[in-house]
Amino acid sequence: QDYFHCLLCTTEREEFLVPIRAIGARAVLDFPDQLDFSVCPVKYSTQKTLMVRNLGNREACYKISTQSPFSVIPTMGTLGIGDTLQVTVEFHPLQTGDHCASLVVHYGTGENTHTSLHGSAVNVHIKLDRNSVTVENTYISLSNQSTLRIHNNSNVTAHFQWKVFATQEEEEQLKQRFCHRLCEQENAQAGNFLEWSRADTTRGERLSLLSHIFQSERAKVQRDPMLFFDDIFTIKPVEGEIWPNSSAEISVVFRPREARVYKHAVYCDVSGRETRMPLRLIGEGLGPQLHFQFEELDIGKVSVISLHRYEAILVNKGPIEGLFSLIPPTTAVGSCFTFLPQRGIIAPDGLQAISISFRTTIPGEFKE
Template sequence: MTGNGVVERRMEKTVRKLIGDKVDCPFSVEPRTGRVQAGGAMEFCVAFQSQTVGDFCKLLTVNYETGESVHIKLHGTAGEANVYLEKNQIVIGDTFMGLKRESSFLIFNKTKHIVNFRWKRLPDPAHDNVEIERLKESFEMVKDLEMKKNVPIKQLCHVERNQHEIVCDRIYSDEIEALKQQELDFKDRNFILLPGFGEIWPDNWIEITVIFMPDKAQNFCVKAYCDILGAEHRIPLTITGVGQGPLLRLNVRSLDAGYIVAQAVHSYEIVVTNSGDIPGTVKFMPSCLSFGGKICCDPKKLHLNPDDYKTFLITFNSNTVGNFEENVKFLIEESHEVLQFMLK
């Protein structure tokens, strides 16, 4: 919020007006210095921008080079903008690895003003400052190393050493400024919020799209924070989703071999089907048998496209006489899910 003021000078000579450091936050003034002609006037603008809710009173001091001072009382009240999210939690259904699933929600602006919003990675400006300092330290180390290795540039006679240091300092200063915004904005390898920033018109709303792109077969949960102009605190949004691996299944859970002859080789066909939307690879997992004997599988590995099915040939033989139960296991490579059936 801004307001205009006028300084008049009723003297016969021109004087200089100084405002600069004579007003405290959340108020600011522009221009901070100026000249007032004899009998003339000068307009300046006072801005009020508070990061917290409450009433604020400050004094604006106008100092003249003649030693005179004028004190202006400033008063401002900051309130919470009526801007809110339709949902504070988004749950996205199971999604196959490598594919995308979308969900959406609204941000409502019930004020009479245009408000800006931006999705942040951290919950508040205090955490932002800590992260910025960490970035500065990291870049400062890189900058110091780069300044010391100016040999290639010097050999090519491009710049002298002191000029090289100036160039490096400027480059890394620009990099820090650019990286600040990139690092502090929300970003995640599995979730995207679109748009990531924008403005909402008075008494209006904007639709936000959440895109889920799992790269693993596991549960995912992240938090994003909506930084809204006019809101004292960032609004948290929790997003959850489940990554689904290839949907491969065996045609049996238990295989009863019945009475078999010791030392003889017995064969069984095991069918694997892919009823999901992405391809998958399943391989046999050899293991030591508690009953003794040996289980072999041909082939060792199968690759199945969606709606495909293929067959493993399992062979079993043992020199031991008696009842037996053995778990035969297979591994889905993409999701590390174990499939198994009982051979008895």
């Protein structure tokens, strides 16, 4: 504690005051005036450790604070006279450019000291070996894969994640929508509960439990890293680390469900790069390869009313089972044909004989 007093001095001619100040014991932590992180990779944690000693003549009760993208550990505590404390200051910039902040030490006696923090964030040399992956044509129910590499030509260990969205802002917007939906569900369930439990003496506890459940669900949404997931394309590994001056092999597995072309965009979020690196995935799904041994059946001249029988062979030339079914004809002459069987499954490299019966009462030439 500090003390202050004024001493009144009186002479024959005048009076004057002599101020007397007594400064109490103080804690003094020897933080530097400034701390420079120099040039660091963006979206990467760089730490500096300070050994801080209490040079004062009383125990230090302190709190330490700073602003993003800087952080500090510990944030509060006590330190005895002459004792030493290890303080870790971290610089984790999410954007390139210069960053400045102040590290403030708040003493229990009311004084504050300031340390100037400075760091510059840059992109490092990390890249994909290509921005598009085209997987070979793949039959439905089968899978195929292709590979690419992430090259880390920097001196830091890079952590990567494959993401659905191009930016962090899009992820946060989706999380906010999910949380808003959960809030609406919570309010609706709470309203319904209050409606039918007016006489329930335990409804306060039940409402508290309901609130806790939805809080847990919202926290789970906020913790979700939003990694890439898709039923058609699979990326392995979906996250990992790449050592300095090395590369990581990434596999893209393609499992089509329909006979069509699939296109998908994914994004590689990697420490050391401010923006996510896009990758386009392309693959085509192929269906069963069913073919008749001939494309045209010439019936020739036949008598009306009489029954005529023919046979066509349906062959599966693909590596997967082929499911077939008859599309009933809608024309007058087409309804005179009967096909058996009308549906079935043909194994790979297998065949199916299709019996064709024809009987008509309509004379004349036709083509179906």
